[in-house]
Amino acid sequence: MPFRRFVASIALMAGVVLLAFAALVIDGDLRIWPAVIAGILVIGCHALLLRAFLDGLARLRAGVEEILVDPERAVPVVRSSSPAVNELWLAIMRLTRVWRQRISGLEIELAGSNTVLAALPDPLILVNERREVVRQNAAAKALFGDHVLRRDLAVALRQPPLLAAVDAVVAGGSGRLVEFELSSPVERHMTARIDPLPARTEDGVILLVSLHDLTSAKRAEQMRADFVANASHELRTPLSTLVGFIETLQGPAADDEEARVKFLAIMQQQASRMARLVEDLLSLSRIEMNEHQPPTTPIEVVTVLRHVAQTLELKAAARGMTIDFDVADERVRAVGDADELAQLFQNLIDNAIKYARPNTPITLGVGPSRRVKEGVAIKVRDRGEGIPRNHLPRLTERFYRVDTARSREMGGTGLGLAIVKHIINRHRGQLEIDSEIGEGTTFTVHLRSSIPGPATAPGSKADDKRAAG
Ligand SMILES: Nc1ncnc2c1ncn2[C@@H]1O[C@H](COP(=O)(O)OP(=O)(O)OP(=O)(O)O)[C@@H](O)[C@H]1O
Ligand SMILES: [Mg+2]
Known part of the structure; x- marks a missing residue:
């Protein structure tokens, strides 16, 4: 504090007392010397008190400046002979503590928001x-x-x-x-x-x-729309054939015995085609619904395979084909659902019978998997014309056919391999398709032979074509 202001403050504080002394001296109630001595004492006391107070205030200000310069440092100790200054400093310390707590709370909140933002x-x-x-x-x-x-x-x-x-x-x-x-x-x-x-x-x-x-949502929406369009188209074709024949039988061919027999045979074929389509669609949605729950029990795959082959032997023989086995271990086990695996093998062997050259063998091989660790690989190999490479990635899509007319002619719904893919997905297995033009096609199904425990890595990824259909 500047000296002049210090003197002015003392003058203001002690002035009233000094004036009182002067009045008493003028009235003769107080002698001059005692009045002068008392005045000096009053001024001295005020100067001492004011000095201590002002010193305290100066320290207080320096302390606050220190906190402002470096808010992180420990609160400095300020002590003064003035109790008022000490009380003021205690209040400032409390204020600083509250302020710091609030800041660190805000910092934690900010760090949390930043982490959320980043993640x-x-x-x-x-x-x-x-x-x-x-x-x-x-x-x-x-x-x-x-x-x-x-x-x-x-x-x-x-x-x-x-x-x-x-x-x-x-x-x-x-x-x-x-x-x-x-x-x-x-x-x-x-x-x-x-x-x-x-x-x-x-x-x-x-x-x-x-x-x-929104790409995947749009893609899913497009796939759903395509699926509905395809399914309706597949149903509409046999349905319109049926309606056409019914109208013909009710009208122009009402009395034509020969036409009736012929038309009824076609109608039965178309109706069973529709029934198969509905059955396949239901089967597909059933498998999809259970896809999140993989099977848990190991079964003997060769037994299932032999049973399916037996049911298809006649169909194969009708085309001069044989179903041969190449199995090293009859008792090899894979984790699976016997009914679903039977449906899967049935689809693959049926395709081999339908699309391979007549009078050629179909080979069913069972051995260790190269893709699934300690897994089992089941191969269905035919000696057909093979599938052009560009069709392979889309083969498991619903209603996808290489030769639509041929597939329809053979009563195919185009859902067989989509069902195969979803069964494999549910089994957490993989599907591999190898095809050589003029040589034939091999479908390999890789299955797990045991369920990985919690400590081991989760099972093999579902097949590469998982998103395709
Ligand atoms: N072994 C194979 N050799 C040659 N082409 C095949 C073979 N397996 C499948 N394909 C081709 O893949 C297409 C899709 O097969 P998928 O089994 O899904 O349908 P589909 O056999 O036509 O009908 P579905 O199985 O419902 O009776 C077939 O139309 C056929 O063109
Ligand atoms: Mg098929």
């Missing part, structure tokens, strides 16, 4: 009022890279409708949703939500752009 699977971008990317989460970084930071949002997303929506929000508009397509690095269908923040952050962020990838 969100959807890309998030925080934008300032100049439309620059200020921050982004890990998903956005993986999509756009680091180079978009501090640059116009258009560098990351050159999407005019999205940028227009961001501009509108920057200008004070409310949040909005935009749909757009991303063509690189892979084609994606995305939506972007643009939401203004309630207040501008310290680093200038005023709005949040959150992206959501």
Whole structure:
């Protein structure tokens, strides 16, 4: 405190007492010397008290400055001979403690929010009022890279409708949703939500752009629509044949015995085709429904295979074909559902009989798997024309056929291999298809021979074509 203000303060504090002494001297009630001595004592006492108080205040200020310079350091000890200053310092210390607790609480909250932001699977971008990317989460970084930071949002997303929506929000508009397509690095269908923040952050962020990838949802929707269209088409064809023949039999051919016998045979064929289609569709949805519950008991696969082969022997013989076995161990076991595996082998052997050259052998082989650790591989090999390579990835899709006319002519629904794929998925197995044009085709089913315990890695991944059908 400047000296002049110090003197003025003393003068103000001691002035009233000194004036009282002066009045007493003038009235003659007090002699001059005792009055002078008493005055000096009063001034001295006030100076001492004021000095201690002002010293304390100066230390107090230095202490507060120290806390402000480095808020992390321990609160300095301030002691003064003035009790008022000491009480004030205690209050400041309490205030500092509360303030620090509040800050560390906010820091923990902020770190939590940042972790959540970083871990969100959807890309998030925080934008300032100049439309620059200020921050982004890990998903956005993986999509756009680091180079978009501090640059116009258009560098990351050159999407005019999205940028227009961001501009509108920057200008004070409310949040909005935009749909757009991303063509690189892979084609994606995305939506972007643009939401203004309630207040501008310290680093200038005023709005949040959150992206959501709709590609798989759109693809699933497309697959569902294709499936309904295919299923209705497959049902409509035999149905319209049936309706046509019924009308003919009711009208022009009502009395034609020969036509009736011939038409009824075709009608029966078409009706059973429809029945098979409905049966296959039901079977497919039943397997899909149980796909999350893999079978748990080991069964003897060769027994199942031999039983299925027996039921198809006549059909094979009708085309001059034989079903041969190449089995090293009759008792080999795989974890599976006997009924579903019978359905699976039935589909594969039936295909071999239908599509391979007549008078050729079909070989069923059982041995160790090269794909599933300690698993079993079951091979169904035919000596047919083979399947062109470009068809292989789509072969297990519902209603997919290499030669649609031929498959239909043979009464096929085009669902056989889709059923095979879903049974294998449920068994947590794998399907391998090898085909050589002119040589034949081999379908290999890899199954687990035991269920992995909790300590071992989870079972083999479902087949590669899992998403295909
Ligand atoms: N062993 C094979 N050799 C040649 N082509 C095959 C063989 N197995 C399947 N295909 C081809 O794959 C297509 C799909 O087979 P999938 O079993 O799913 O249907 P499908 O046999 O036509 O009908 P379904 O099995 O319902 O009677 C068949 O139409 C056929 O073109
Ligand atoms: Mg088939």
